[in-house]
Amino acid sequence: MKRRDLHVVGHDVWKVDGRMLVTGTPAFTDDFPKQGMLAGKLLRSPHAHARIRSIDASRARALPGVHAVLTCENVVADPDPSRKDQFRRIAYTRAGQDYPEPSPWDYFLLDRKVRYVGDRVAAVAADTDEIAREAIGLIDVDYEMLPALFTPEEAWAEGAPVIHDEEDCENVLDRTRNHCAGVDVGLGDVKAGLAGSDVVVEGTYRTHRMQHAQMELHACITYLDGDGRLVVICTTQVPFHVRRQLARVLGLPIGRVRVIKPRLGGGFGGKQELVLEDISCALTLVTGRPVRMEMTRFEDLNWSRSRHPMKVDARVGAKKDGTLQAIEMIALVEAGAYGSHSSTVPTNTGNKNLPRYRCANVRFKYDAIYTNLPITGAMRGYGTTQGAFALESEIDELAERLGVDPVEYRLGVTIREGEKDRVSPRMYEAKIEGPDAGWPIDSCGLAECIEKGAEAIGWKEKRARYTKENGSGSAVRKGIGMCCLSQGSGVAGIDSANATIKLNEDGSINLMIGASDLGTGADTVMAKIAAETLGLRVEDVVVYATDTDIVPFDSGAYASSTTYVSGGATLKAAERVRADLLEIAAEMMGEKADDLDLVDRHVVSHRSSKKVPIGEVALFSAYKKRRTIEYTANHVSPVSPPPFAAVYADIEVNAESGELRVVEMVSAVDAGKIINPKLAEGQVHGALHMGLGYALTEQLLFDGKGRPLNRGLGDYRIFRADGMPRMTTILVETYEPTGPYGAKAIAEIPVNGPAPSIGNALKHALGVRIREIPFTPERILRATGKM
Amino acid sequence: MSEIELKLKVNGEEKCWSILPGDRLSQVLRREGYLSVKVGCSTGDCGTCTVLLDGKPVLSCLMLAAQAEGCEVTTVEALSDSKALHPLQEAFLDEGAVQCGFCIPGMVLTAKALIEENPSPSEDEIRHAISGNLCRCTGYENPVRAIQRVVKEGKGGSR
Numbered sequence: 022m023k024r025r026d027l028h029v030v031g032h033d034v035w036k037v038d039g040r041m042l043v044t045g046t047p048a049f050t051d052d053f054p055k056q057g058m059l060a061g062k063l064l065r066s067p068h069a070h071a072r073i074r075s076i077d078a079s080r081a082r083a084l085p086g087v088h089a090v091l092t093c094e095n096v097v098a099d100p101d102p103s104r105k106d107q108f109r110r111i112a113y114t115r116a117g118q119d120y121p122e123p124s125p126w127d128y129f130l131l132d133r134k135v136r137y138v139g140d141r142v143a144a145v146a147a148d149t150d151e152i153a154r155e156a157i158g159l160i161d162v163d164y165e166m167l168p169a170l171f172t173p174e175e176a177w178a179e180g181a182p183v184i185h186d187e188e189d190c191e192n193v194l195d196r197t198r199n200h201c202a203g204v205d206v207g208l209g210d211v212k213a214g215l216a217g218s219d220v221v222v223e224g225t226y227r228t229h230r231m232q233h234a235q236m237e238l239h240a241c242i243t244y245l246d247g248d249g250r251l252v253v254i255c256t257t258q259v260p261f262h263v264r265r266q267l268a269r270v271l272g273l274p275i276g277r278v279r280v281i282k283p284r285l286g287g288g289f290g291g292k293q294e295l296v297l298e299d300i301s302c303a304l305t306l307v308t309g310r311p312v313r314m315e316m317t318r319f320e321d322l323n324w325s326r327s328r329h330p331m332k333v334d335a336r337v338g339a340k341k342d343g344t345l346q347a348i349e350m351i352a353l354v355e356a357g358a359y360g361s362h363s364s365t366v367p368t369n370t371g372n373k374n375l376p377r378y379r380c381a382n383v384r385f386k387y388d389a390i391y392t393n394l395p396i397t398g399a400m401r402g403y404g405t406t407q408g409a410f411a412l413e414s415e416i417d418e419l420a421e422r423l424g425v426d427p428v429e430y431r432l433g434v435t436i437r438e439g440e441k442d443r444v445s446p447r448m449y450e451a452k453i454e455g456p457d458a459g460w461p462i463d464s465c466g467l468a469e470c471i472e473k474g475a476e477a478i479g480w481k482e483k484r485a486r487y488t489k490e491n492g493s494g495s496a497v498r499k500g501i502g503m504c505c506l507s508q509g510s511g512v513a514g515i516d517s518a519n520a521t522i523k524l525n526e527d528g529s530i531n532l533m534i535g536a537s538d539l540g541t542g543a544d545t546v547m548a549k550i551a552a553e554t555l556g557l558r559v560e561d562v563v564v565y566a567t568d569t570d571i572v573p574f575d576s577g578a579y580a581s582s583t584t585y586v587s588g589g590a591t592l593k594a595a596e597r598v599r600a601d602l603l604e605i606a607a608e609m610m611g612e613k614a615d616d617l618d619l620v621d622r623h624v625v626s627h628r629s630s631k632k633v634p635i636g637e638v639a640l641f642s643a644y645k646k647r648r649t650i651e652y653t654a655n656h657v658s659p660v661s662p663p664p665f666a667a668v669y670a671d672i673e674v675n676a677e678s679g680e681l682r683v684v685e686m687v688s689a690v691d692a693g694k695i696i697n698p699k700l701a702e703g704q705v706h707g708a709l710h711m712g713l714g715y716a717l718t719e720q721l722l723f724d725g726k727g728r729p730l731n732r733g734l735g736d737y738r739i740f741r742a743d744g745m746p747r748m749t750t751i752l753v754e755t756y757e758p759t760g761p762y763g764a765k766a767i768a769e770i771p772v773n774g775p776a777p778s779i780g781n782a783l784k785h786a787l788g789v790r791i792r793e794i795p796f797t798p799e800r801i802l803r804a805t806g807k808m
Numbered sequence: 809m810s811e812i813e814l815k816l817k818v819n820g821e822e823k824c825w826s827i828l829p830g831d832r833l834s835q836v837l838r839r840e841g842y843l844s845v846k847v848g849c850s851t852g853d854c855g856t857c858t859v860l861l862d863g864k865p866v867l868s869c870l871m872l873a874a875q876a877e878g879c880e881v882t883t884v885e886a887l888s889d890s891k892a893l894h895p896l897q898e899a900f901l902d903e904g905a906v907q908c909g910f911c912i913p914g915m916v917l918t919a920k921a922l923i924e925e926n927p928s929p930s931e932d933e934i935r936h937a938i939s940g941n942l943c944r945c946t947g948y949e950n951p952v953r954a955i956q957r958v959v960k961e962g963k964g965g966s967r
């Protein structure tokens with residue numbers, strides 16, 4: 022598209038839903054009126070691995086106020102069509118993904134087996150929360166205990182008990198070995214590359230289980246409308262996938278299901294799942310009554326979804342002059358009890374990290390293994406986070422071995438504009454083949470990110486000074502470290518978005534999008550793209566999203582897709598409306614459409630300087646021409662242009678106590694053209710906050726029987742306002758020709774930065790490499806031999 | 809349990825509600841339509857349920873409603889009307905401090921109480937004051953800037 026002066030894009034505006042949110046106006050799922058709704062509650066398994074010998078819900082069903090109790094006995098191979106309380110046993114995934122979902126179909130509405138502490142055993146719908154809770158306590162279950170497996174190593178061992186021994190699950194790589202998913206892909210010849218290297222570094226990196234901890238708990242409301250259609254109001258990032266997947270699980274036509282996403286109180290990937298929706302719908306279908314379900318914070322924290330723990334073996338080889346010869350990453354991935362996102366998350370561990378280095382020989386292999394621990398899933402960074410920790414630590418080690426400054430080294434080996442990413446097409450879900458297949462890197466500000474970040478944090482001066490000062494023998498050591506990052510912008514060839522724009526007679530527009538703003542500001546970004554294209558102001562745009570009955574299809578908010586893919590659809594729809602407006606205005610004004618432009622609510626002529634309000638053109642079109650201007654446009658991108666970033670950490674660590682303080686983080690991010698600077702910066706700050714927790718304080722822990730040890734946000738420690746380091750954000754603008762107004766994605770990439778940059782700073786401060794996060798005082802003391 | 813009567817002032821209006829002795833203040837406020845009071849944990853860890861009780865920030869999920877007898881409760885609904893927002897609310901929007909918005913009512917109330925007590929808090933004092941209001945979206949950076957802006961403009965006490 023043509024570059025021109027921008028009046029809306031690139032300038033800060035109030036978020037379109039901002040007024041509603043700062044005034045606390047009812048906007049979230051739990052804010053809907055609850056009168057007459059049944060309370061839905063789950064009985065969850067107390068055991069990590071067990072078979073249900075028998076289950077007796079008669080006492081619960083007899084309790085006054087109980088309307089339904091569903092157990093595995095209600096989920097059968099051949100349901101009796103005359104019985105409302107029977108559901109067909111169907112294998113499905115609860116991962117909200119494109120059809121057919123690439124995740125293993127290994128879940129059943131209610132099953133005869135439980136596979137983690139917290140797994141669903143039964144569901145109750147009752148008049149009140151109290152009655153539902155009491156009924157849960159009256160369900161008698163006889164469990165046959167099975168040996169439980171808590172690490173991928175033991176679960177993958179030959180002869181280990183089989184977690185998914187049911188024969189009707191689908192798309193599991195090798196269920197007899199608890200092998201959920203895996204790939205082994207590459208480019209060139211890694212063995213030869215390593216053999217030809219002058220320097221080879223290798224290390225094993227371990228990452229842990231963390232959680233989204235979004236402020237709004239998972240919740241849903243399900244009911245039958247006057248037409249008997251199933252309506253689902255829920256905390257979801259993927260309304261259209263939820264609709265399609267629910268229809269299949271419940272045996273309903275897709276057209277009989279309607280999914281509404283109100284405002285979301287954060288998602289970060291955790292809401293790319295059917296967390297409660299499937300079972301709540303079942304309760305509504307059985308009772309015919311509205312049902313509401315909400316997780317407690319304890320449930321949400323431990324039993325919604327979490328980041329995949331991984332062990333990554335990384336090897337990197339280079340010539341003496343620094344030229345990279347080979348990069349190999351082999352990941353052992355813990356899926357947990359079900360395979361939600363466990364085939365796609367680990368793919369990104371390789372394919373979103375490897376492309377940023379110029380290297381002819383790369384190999385990435387992962388194996389995702391079931392365990393009897395809670396389900397992992399999608400989370401901001403989506404596998405890239407774990408891989409970045411391993412690769413960026415190794416690149417630092419390599420620079421050290423080569424005797425080069427890590428910043429200088431990275432400037433020499435990272436990808437530049439005009440080069441090709443040959444790695445991604447070989448690993449991507451879209452599976453684009455061909456010997457020279459590669460995605461052109463049309464926008465890359467990585468070198469500038471590295472340079473500007475180094476300057477902002479004072480890299481050269483501090484690196485030298487800290488090295489000198491640390492030799493003085495003081496317990497408090499200082500360190501400075503950095504890393505480079507890349508991610509993607511949507512899923513190439515798969516993510517599909519639509520936008521509908523209706524021009525109103527006053528020149529305002531209704532913008533209906535399937536995109537799902539989960540608190541990030543996506544609705545605002547879409548409004549700005551439409552306003553910019555149509556010469557309107559943001560307040561002239563009424564954004565409506567998301568209701569599957571009303572808005573056009575969108576894959577959903579994930580994979581950093583919204584600005585790039587949904588924004589692309591919005592731009593196309595707006596361009597069509599623009600073309601019509603100009604054509605009609607040309608007739609009204611006696612001008613040629615080519616001479617006209619849309620500027621600040623007016624059609625203006627460059628030739629004659631005539632000026633007509635857009636509202637007058639719209640009115641003329643609607644009532645004189647009898648021509649309604651309304652378009653829906655679709656957008657799919659064949660590529661996924663990576664945003665790039667360099668993240669720097671300046672730290673202090675006490676070598677005696679292990680106490681670590683991050684003083685400052687500088688992030689320089691190339692996300693293409695920035696649509697709204699303050700919201701973009703907010704994405705960087707929020708991602709760093711999450712990444713800091715990942716690197717330092719957050720970890721889900723379980724006891725020896727698979728029972729959660731974290732009780733809530735009191736002992737699962739996300740950073741508070743008074744613990745945050747100083748944060749400096751630099752937006753390095755580039756122009757991505759395939760993105761709307763040159764934009765790429767920004768929401769995920771910075772989350773990958775804290776672990777490797779702090780790890781590299783720790784190496785600088787203490788001289789030891791710590792290859793496991795979180796960097797707790799205990800781990801730091803062990804690494805320095807003080808414990 | 810039998811119901812008891814609760815008399816209190818909410819956002820300047822006298823209220824008399826029937827409650828159960830075990831009802832939490834957050835539950836009662838939400839039931840009575842003050843839906844700006846969010847519940848993110850019910851264990852006093854997240855701060856989204858923050859309201860002002862006689863001008864001081866409290867976690868309404870950790871209080872029995874009965875403990876508010878005779879008190880004056882302020883929720884974010886009181887800070888704005890259809891025409892104007894509170895300067896803190898405007899500053900939050902100006903600074904891009906609102907993402908999902910779930911924690912914002914509680915954070916705005918905490919900030920309001922802080923500025924009323926200390927009209928010129930330092931950045932550290934601001935961060936300390938809102939340290940009980942967890943936010944997963946913003947990293948607190950833009951909210952802190954928003955509060956600093958109101959402090960600088962000397963508008964914190966209005967409304």
